[in-house]
Amino acid sequence: MFTTRELQDEIIRLKKENDVCILAHAYQSHDIWEVADYVGDSYGLSQQAAKATQKTVLMCGVRFMAETVKILSPEKKVLLSNPNAGCPMAEQMDVELISQVKEMNPGYTVVAYINTTSELKTICDVCVTSSSAVQIVKNIENKNILFIPDCNLGHWVAEQVPEKNIKLLQGGCPTHVRMSVKDVEAARKAHPDALLLVHPECLPEVTAKADYKGSTTGIMDYAKNSNAKEFIIGTENSIVQHLQFACPDKKFYPLSKDCVCHNMKLTTLGDVYDCVKGIGGEEIELSDEIREKAKRCIDTMLTLGQ
Numbered sequence: 001m002f003t004t005r006e007l008q009d010e011i012i013r014l015k016k017e018n019d020v021c022i023l024a025h026a027y028q029s030h031d032i033w034e035v036a037d038y039v040g041d042s043y044g045l046s047q048q049a050a051k052a053t054q055k056t057v058l059m060c061g062v063r064f065m066a067e068t069v070k071i072l073s074p075e076k077k078v079l080l081s082n083p084n085a086g087c088p089m090a091e092q093m094d095v096e097l098i099s100q101v102k103e104m105n106p107g108y109t110v111v112a113y114i115n116t117t118s119e120l121k122t123i124c125d126v127c128v129t130s131s132s133a134v135q136i137v138k139n140i141e142n143k144n145i146l147f148i149p150d151c152n153l154g155h156w157v158a159e160q161v162p163e164k165n166i167k168l169l170q171g172g173c174p175t176h177v178r179m180s181v182k183d184v185e186a187a188r189k190a191h192p193d194a195l196l197l198v199h200p201e202c203l204p205e206v207t208a209k210a211d212y213k214g215s216t217t218g219i220m221d222y223a224k225n226s227n228a229k230e231f232i233i234g235t236e237n238s239i240v241q242h243l244q245f246a247c248p249d250k251k252f253y254p255l256s257k258d259c260v261c262h263n264m265k266l267t268t269l270g271d272v273y274d275c276v277k278g279i280g281g282e283e284i285e286l287s288d289e290i291r292e293k294a295k296r297c298i299d300t301m302l303t304l305g306q
């Protein structure tokens with residue numbers, strides 16, 4: 001039997017021996033962060049996916065993130081840490097639905113949150129992530145934008161880019177929409193000196209009350225660089241723990257105890273161990289046609305997002 005520390009040491013040894021790059025989304029647990037080569041938000045992970053030099057890339061996150069790695073690095077073996085880790089938002093809209101919506105809205109540029117399937121990306125014009133969406137939408141020449149699937153993120157983008165005509169559909173993250181104005185009122189009452197930092201996947205009435213809105217990495221950077229000492233965190237609750245490690249002299253409180261993404265939490269350190277040993281995870285396979293068509297919209301994101 002291994003202790004956590006021994007298992008981590010073994011993972012670090014095996015990833016070098018077997019030429020594996022470990023990418024972890026910020027919502028992964030701290031024991032996984034400690035063995036990863038890179039930890040970040042969805043945009044940072046896409047950039048790293050294109051840069052990794054190792055033969056195998058292990059994505060500790062959810063399926064669309066591993067697919068993004070495969071799209072950007074087709075020559076690599078790409079593993080998803082736990083085959084059951086999907087993103088419910090990515091499954092909300094499919095090619096059939098969006099093809100119909102496109103027919104009803106000719107002349108619109110289709111902007112897809114990166115939390116979508118590879119199949120859906122093939123019929124979209126550009127991808128965005130929470131940290132790049134505002135800049136990318138500003139940089140699109142067309143005034144008419146169809147933003148899918150997250151209407152909360154889309155609403156937040158529309159507020160900041162009022163010169164665009166942004167059409168939204170009713171999709172969203174089931175984890176972030178759990179946080180309510182009641183949660184904000186209760187947290188503000190319990191921690192009157194704390195700043196409220198929220199992710200734009202939250203409901204508009206929640207983001208409206210925040211002191212800062214931004215991606216997972218944006219929230220972490222803001223808290224680290226701020227002179228304030230207390231923060232209420234309105235995103236997946238693992239960020240509360242990571243920030244507490246990063247800033248032991250500050251205090252972090254979850255906006256809601258229910259903001260837990262069960263898909264992100266599926267991956268265990270044991271899964272990572274099996275993957276670097278070569279006996280775990282799921283190898284991501286995409287047809288050339290899907291990969292090439294989906295790549296156009298990720299490449300456009302990486303260009304417009306710079």
Ligand code: 13P
Pocket residue numbers: 026040041042043087115129130131173201214215216217
């Ligand atoms: P970011 O990592 O871009 O902040 O997105 C959050 C999220 O919910 C990822 O699935």
Ligand code: SF4
Pocket residue numbers: 062086087088089090115173174175176236261262263264
């Ligand atoms: Fe999907 Fe939301 Fe979980 Fe992110 S937090 S993986 S958007 S369900």
